[in-house]
Amino acid sequence: MTTSALKSLGTAALFALGMASGMVRAEAIHFPAGKATFDARCAVCHQAGGKGQDGLAPPLTAYPGHYAASAQGRHQLPDTVLHGMYGEIHVADKTYNFKMPNFDSLSDDELAQVLNYVVFDLNASSHGSAKPFTTAEIKAARAKSMDAGAVYAQRTAVTKALGLR
Known part of the structure; x- marks a missing residue:
């Protein structure tokens, strides 16, 4: 031309x-407030766009979408951001071993928005029929007494149930 x-x-x-x-x-970007929180709090380890860092932090571009579409996974995601998690995990044939901090100082709305950004903006092709997270779901997860070790054990069960490695 x-x-x-x-x-x-x-x-x-x-x-x-x-x-x-x-x-x-x-x-x-359907959840700009979630993106802003992600960029400020999560991208330092998970990198921009959730691509992950080899050996440190897994990518967030596939599994969270699958989690959000299952009942077990819908509990896993809020529990992870609220209580943190540690231990060796495998994602797409790569191994990661880091300690994710908890983000329980963020509001229920901020956590719902960041999870929705991860699930719907970073995982656009894998969230299936998942519905957006609500502040009520985050509030219910916040009421549970969990630690990072329990979150890790729960993740192991979720990935196995979903056939993920």
Whole structure:
């Protein structure tokens, strides 16, 4: 396309042209408050976009979507962010061994938003029929007496039940 032809196109048309040609990658963020919390609190270990760090923090781009679509997994995710977790885990044939801190100082709404960002924005293709997390779910999880070791044991059961490794 010539320069004069490009000048005659409006911004919207240029964006559409770029999208159609694969030049522009649009990232739809449905939970911007969750993304902001993730970027401030989680990305230091899990990296931007939840891609993970080899040996330290697993990627968050597949498993959380599967978790959120199952009853057991819907408990696992809030428990993990509220109570932390430690121990060796396996994700997509890689091993990670780190101690995830708890984020119980965040509000129920902040935690629901960050989980929704992870499940629906980072796991767009794997969340199936999962529904967004609510503050009521986080509040119920907060009322449970758990420690990071119990969260780890629960995760082992969830991944086994879902056939994940």
